[in-house]
Amino acid sequence: MTKILIVDDEHMILEVLEAYFEKEGWQIFLAKNGVEALKKIKENAPDIVILDLMLPDISGEEVCRLTRKESDVPILMLTAKSAEEDLINGIVIGADDYVTKPFSPREVVIRAKAILRRVKKIGIANKLSFNHGDMNIDLAKKVVDIGGNSVILTPIEYKLLVGMASYPGRVYSRADLLDKVQEGGAYVEGYERSVDTHIKNLRKKVEADSRHPVYVLTVFGMGYKFGGTPDAFDTTF
Template sequence: MEVMKISSFKGEMNMCQKILLVDDEHMITEVLEAYLRKEGYEVFTSDNGLDALRKADRVNPDLIVLDLMLPDISGEEICRLLRKESDVPILMLTAKSGEDERINGIVLGADDYVTKPFSPREVVVRVQAILRRVRKTEHVPVGEQLSFNHRELIIDLLKKEITWMGGTINVTPIEYRLLSNMAQNPGRVYSRMDLLDKIQEDGFSYEGYERSIDTHIKNLRKKIETDAREPKYILTVFGMGYKFGGAPDAKNASL
């Protein structure tokens, strides 16, 4: 019974993370897609560079698994183009095993490198490791103000204050951490386990459980939503968790 519970937690944590697989060898993408979906990831595939760039822009993946040898645009060029606009993690796949090729991939901005032939399990483990590192390093510079909907909602990351409709509202430390973390990544879906992890980062001790997140979200909605039954800031993504839906102002004010 405990094993089933842990497995279900793992799936919920990964389900809201999107992986884009780019490889023109369909057998490889089919196998990797099956392995990644088994781990709970949402998977998109592409077999050429132009389509990969379009999907990367449309899907906004959490990680890209990128083959270097594609029929139209090389993986190196795709990596170079992506890095001009995005810091999305990239795991490169290639039949090139030389040291120069591996170094060049890292220089271009790849986060890791796997040489063909490879074990699908190894790719999955490397994907998980990269995403763990990314989650630990996500942050917004201290001292910045996040504002939404023409400053209707303001989150002061230095003072740890929340202003709504021109007035400072009282929130608990847990409510502040939930809202500030989600607001830093508008549109990103967080499972309850993701939010529990966020609460406990930086040494913050919390003895809660998954469903307690629902209570904190409910309380937050009462404080920052005009109608808590039809929220516009903290949105429920059924079967997955929550996301922040507020429209960021064009420019956040610095303190």
Template sequence: MTKVLLIDDEDMILEVLKAYFEKEGWDILTASNGIDALKEAKADDVDIIILDLMLPDISGEEVCRLIRKESDVPIIMLTAKSNEEDLLNGINLGADDYVKKPFSPREVVVRAQAILRRVNKRISAHELVFNEKKIIIDPIKKEVQVKGEIITLTPIEYRLLFTLASYPGRVYSRGELLEKCQEDGSYYEGYERSIDTHIKNLRKKIESNARKPEYVLTVFGMGYKFGGKPHAQNPAL
């Protein structure tokens, strides 16, 4: 469920916004001052923050600045200020958007939805998706899903799979794969034939039948390649 943190010192505004977001099926957290807002933002994994600039203890600008030091969560500022310099300052501090008071609660919800669509599109653009979403590789989270289930891979197994899947059909020699296991600065003391063992273990985890693999394929006398079919709308390939 999408989670929003609403920050405003006016109870009426919090209640109205809460009602509108709840109507859209969102999970709601609220804070009426800057200190509580920072605690909530740090303690909970929220998807977006709606932040009033006029708070009783810490300014909204300072709250935004402190949040930005630790998180890139989208922030929409609510402001009664109309001065262009003040608005631009908020954007420079890291706000993604701002809404001037008085505002339509529906407008705030729509703007939040639009921002999250853009954020989710950027994230999904990095995913490698194959065989009608039967296997999904997320290089940001370094997660692999097979038929909707997250599979636990060792770092070496993940790097091997990501390397092969990044260029479906390309044949990699064992030596090339060994280099890929080391080139990101990770320490891996192995030899070319040790790649075979990692491939065998990888197949056990991602293939329906490890003896008849459809993803990690052997090219005899040469090495390995990825045989998955890229999803029709796969943006990363």
């Protein structure tokens, strides 16, 4: 059974979304503030979190940041903020998608299902393929090829590439990427800026023209993101 945590301080919103997701047969957990949300994320390990930005104790943005330090659980943000900068910031700190208030409960259900389908495909895929087969990543063998040619990457470069390619379009700060390459005890010398050097070396290996990258893109003032367009996932590779 799919588990979902809905976080909002408005009782009516909790009640309505709970009713809609109950119809889908999901197991539902509710939280009315940030502290309660963080506790329930740890205790119940939901498959997805619907998170309001305006909470009475700590902000939804902070809940998202703290969650991302320990978990990749998909997060769908609910926000009354419609300014482009605010919405981009939500994606930068780790949200997978957002819905602006007022919203249709049915739209929230559809977006939550779409996020979980995407995550499930990534989880079961043995191969990631992008730009009509130009880039292929064999996750089992840890092999990358570009245009049919194998590319030799260092362990750190490989982790950076797979980390970003698993969520195309998501913006990662240097700190986010540093956390990814340090998983499992991998060592990264220096500070967050050392990520820039690894990104530069990665681009030289995977881009036809590193000055005009297609896959490893800089988001100025924010960090980096993967720009490849996913092909159909191959689960039999």
